[in-house]
Amino acid sequence: MADHSPTVGVEEEYFLVDTAQRTVVAAAPRVLARARPELGDLVTGEASRYQVEGRTPPCGTLGELRQELRRVRRAVATAAAGEGSRPVASGTPLLGMRAPIPLNGDAHYLAQLATFRSLYDTFAFCGLHVHVQVPDRDHAVLVSNHLRPWLPVLVAMAANSPFWDERDSGYCSWRTLGATRWPVAGPPPYFSSAAHYDTLASALRETGATLGERSLYWDVRPCAHLPTVEIRAMDVPTSVEEAAAFAVLVRALVVQALERVRRGDPGPAMDDALLRAAYWRCARDGLTGHSLDPRTHRLVPTSHRLRELLAYARPALAERGELPRVTAVLRHLIAHGGGAERQRAVHARAGSLRDVVDDLADRTAVSPRQWRRSPSPVGGPGGHGSSASSGRSDASS
Numbered sequence: 401m402a403d404h405s406p407t408v409g410v411e412e413e414y415f416l417v418d419t420a421q422r423t424v425v426a427a428a429p430r431v432l433a434r435a436r437p438e439l440g441d442l443v444t445g446e447a448s449r450y451q452v453e454g455r456t457p458p459c460g461t462l463g464e465l466r467q468e469l470r471r472v473r474r475a476v477a478t479a480a481a482g483e484g485s486r487p488v489a490s491g492t493p494l495l496g497m498r499a500p501i502p503l504n505g506d507a508h509y510l511a512q513l514a515t516f517r518s519l520y521d522t523f524a525f526c527g528l529h530v531h532v533q534v535p536d537r538d539h540a541v542l543v544s545n546h547l548r549p550w551l552p553v554l555v556a557m558a559a560n561s562p563f564w565d566e567r568d569s570g571y572c573s574w575r576t577l578g579a580t581r582w583p584v585a586g587p588p589p590y591f592s593s594a595a596h597y598d599t600l601a602s603a604l605r606e607t608g609a610t611l612g613e614r615s616l617y618w619d620v621r622p623c624a625h626l627p628t629v630e631i632r633a634m635d636v637p638t639s640v641e642e643a644a645a646f647a648v649l650v651r652a653l654v655v656q657a658l659e660r661v662r663r664g665d666p667g668p669a670m671d672d673a674l675l676r677a678a679y680w681r682c683a684r685d686g687l688t689g690h691s692l693d694p695r696t697h698r699l700v701p702t703s704h705r706l707r708e709l710l711a712y713a714r715p716a717l718a719e720r721g722e723l724p725r726v727t728a729v730l731r732h733l734i735a736h737g738g739g740a741e742r743q744r745a746v747h748a749r750a751g752s753l754r755d756v757v758d759d760l761a762d763r764t765a766v767s768p769r770q771w772r773r774s775p776s777p778v779g780g781p782g783g784h785g786s787s788a789s790s791g792r793s794d795a796s797s
Contacts, residue, residue, distance in 0.1 A: 406534065409457060410465065410643060411453055412528055412529075412636050414454065414489050415450055415488045415493050415524075415526060416450060416483075416486070419485060420484070421496065421685050422495050422753075423496025429447040432444070435476055439795075442457070446605050450493060451526060451576075452494070454469075454476050458531075461646075465648065466640060470640055477765040486764075488764055492561040501520070503520065528637060529630055531626070532628050534627055538593060540594070542591070542593075546656075546657035548588065548670055548675060553691060554650070555634065556683075556685070556706070557733065559682075560738065562574065562744055566648045571683055575635050576682075576683035587619055587620075587679060590669055590670070604616070619627050637738075645726045645730075649726050655716035678694075687702050688704060688741075689701075710727065710730060735787040
C-alpha cells in the first residue's frame with residue numbers, strides 16, 4: 401500500500417437538555433455564547449435551538465482525535481451547565497420536543513424553511529460527520545462509489561436513536577428514517593466523475609430540491625471548499641471512545657477506497673433500490689438484524705457484514721496502529737449491543753425516559769471506562785468475515 405496518511409476531522413451534534421426536567425431546551429444561543437471564547441469556530445449552531453455542534457480540527461492519529469473530542473465535549477458541557485442544561489449525544493431527542501421545533505435564526509435555515517416547509521417541523525436529529533482528506537474532488541466522488549455498499553453497516557454500527565415522540569419507535573436508528581425524508585438525502589447515487597456529480601447537483605438545484613451544496617444531504621459528499629470527503633450516515637455515538645473509533649474506521653475505508661481509485665477502479669455498482677432497502681433493514685434492526693450482501697443480494701447477519709468491513713479496512717488500520725483499539729470497540733458492540741440497545745436496556749431497567757436521559761448525559765460528558773484491547777480481530781484469530789460466526793449478537797447491556 402502506498403504511504404498515505406490523510407487527516408480526519410469529526411463533527412458531533414448534541415441535544416441540550418434541562419438539568420431538572422430532562423427535556424430538550426432551546427438554549428443553544430446562550431450555550432454557544434459561553435463556549436465560543438474557549439472553542440471559537442469548533443462549536444456552532446444547528447438547525448434547531450435544541451442543538452449545538454462540536455468540531456475537531458483535522459487530526460492525524462486516533463489519540464489526537466480522542467483528545468480533541470474530549471476537549472470539545474468538556475467545553476460544551478461546562479458552557480451548558482452555566483445555562484442549567486447538559487449536552488446529550490443521541491440521534492433523536494427523548495423528552496420535551498414539540499413541533500414545530502424552534503429554528504436557528506441563521507439565514508441558511510430560514511431560506512430552507514421557505515422551501516422545505518413542514519419537513520423542518522421535526523428536523524431534530526444528531527449525527528456524526530467524518531471528514532477525511534482526499535487529493536481532490538474527483539477522488540472524493542469516486543471514493544463515494546466504493547463506500548456505498550458499506551453505508552448500511554455504518555448505520556447499524558452507530559445506531560443510537562430508538563426513541564421518538566417519547567416512545568420506542570421500533571427502530572434502532574429512527575434518525576436514519578427521519579433524515580431520508582428529504583428530497584436529496586440518504587445513500588448517494590453512483591457517480592462516474594466529479595463532473596457527473598456537479599451536473600446532477602446543478603439539475604437538482606434547478607428543480608428546487610436543493611438550495612446549493614449545503615442542502616445536498618447525501619450520506620457521502622465531497623466538501624465544497626476543502627479537499628475532503630464527508631461521511632454522514634452515522635448517529636452520533638454517546639461515548640468519545642466509540643466516536644473516535646468509528647471515525648478512524650471510516651478513514652481506513654477511505655484509504656482502502658483511494659487505493660482502488662488509483663488503480664483505475666471506479667467502484668462497485670449497487671442498485672439504488674436495494675441500497676435503500678438495506679438502509680431500512682439496518683436502521684430498523686441495528687447489529688442484531690440482517691443486512692444485504694451486495695454481491696449475492698442475500699440477507700446475512702449484520703454482525704457478519706461488520707466483520708467483513710473490518711477485514712476490508714484492516715490494512716489501513718494496522719498501518720496506523722489503530723487495529724487493536726477499533727477491534728476492541730467493534731467486538732464489544734457485537735457482544736453487548738450499541739447505543740440503541742443501551743438506551744433500551746436503561747429504559748427497561750428503570751422504566752423512565754428520564755433515567756435514559758441521565759445515562760446518556762453522563763456518558764456524553766465523562767470519558768467512559770477504557771475499552772480492553774482485544775487479543776485478536778473481530779471474527780476470531782483470522783478475523784476474516786467469511787469465517788466469522790453468523791449468529792445474532794447479544795443485545796443486552
